[in-house]
Amino acid sequence: MDTKQMRKELQKRLQKDGRTFSYDRDKDVLRIENTYTHRGLSVSLPEIVAKWNDRKEEAIEEVVYYVEEALNVMGKKHSLSGQERNIFPVIRSTSFPGEAREGVPFLADEHTAETRIYYALDLGMTYRLIDLKLLEEEGWSAEYVREVARFNLRSLPTELKKDTVAGNDFYFLNTNDGYDASRILNEKFLKKMEQKIKGEMVVAVPHQDVLIIGDIQNETGYDVVAQMTMSFFAGGHVPITALSFLYKDGGLEPIFIMGKNRKS
Incomplete structure (x- = not known):
């Protein structure tokens, strides 16, 4: 299936009264709007x-x-x-929009050179970014939202699955609650992992x-984590970054894999 066929398939499945479709040929992007609210x-x-190509019908249904x-969320107050x-x-990529389409800025904070922090109101099956x-x-302050969000984050489970590849240990957190990547902001959790x-x-x-x-114990580990991260990045519903970060002294520093067994 090519992008032209995919566009037609999505329009057929999403067609309803009160919806408008537009297509940006240069960016190969399909936009779906509420006809009345835009x-x-x-x-x-x-x-x-x-x-x-990997998941067939499941990918379209998702x-x-x-x-x-x-x-549905956009149509409600x-x-x-x-x-x-x-x-x-x-957590979102720094390329993620900083404001809603109406021009209202989202509440957002800098995180790393690759990532930015936004804040969301969880609505059950989806969420709304707070602007x-x-x-x-x-009548809420931004600082109060940050405080509440961080408190709630610390209450989320942090159970991990472990795998060992080429003498390096890798731990995965994948609960599919929408906030797995957000655990990177749980400093207590990261420090606890650092001790292991x-x-x-x-x-x-x-x-x-x-x-x-990743517990990187030899040079091959950097190649493994780079390939692993790229694979997850390509298959994710909301991609963030294909780069990984070195965690040291409570800080995150992006790692660039320049070639086999090399990092900078």
Whole structure:
């Protein structure tokens, strides 16, 4: 299936009264909007086709599901009041939009050269990113949202699965609760993991539904984590970064794999 066929298939499945479709030929992006509010979202067709090549019908159903959920959320008014337990930080790429389509900035904080922190109101099957207009309407401060979100993050489970490759240990957190990558902000959890590490500690957040921690004990480990991170990045629903980070002294430093068994 090519992008033209995928565009037609998605439009057929998502067609409803009150929806408008537009296509950006240069970027190969399909946009789906509410005809009356002009709110909507855009999907990159080449990324969906790549997933379809691996997962066929499942890939299309996943996209349709997320688009439907997102459009339903956009059509409702949401309040933060009484929802403190449902506010969490989310990690996104620095290329992720800094504002909603209406021009309202999201509440966001710098994290690393590759990642940025946003804040979300969890709505069950989906979520809404918190913007400055919503804060103003609720009379909430940005600092209060940050405090509540970090507190809720620390309450999330951090059970890990372990795998050993070429003498290096890799730990995976994949609960699919939408905040797996967000655990990279749980400093207590990272410090606890650091105590278990025998070599160098590497952390990766290739997409929102996985956190990888590597105990790199030999040079081959850097190649392994680079290949692993790229694979997860290519297959994720919400990709973040294909780079991994060296965790040291409480800080995260991006690692660039220049070639086999080399890092800088």
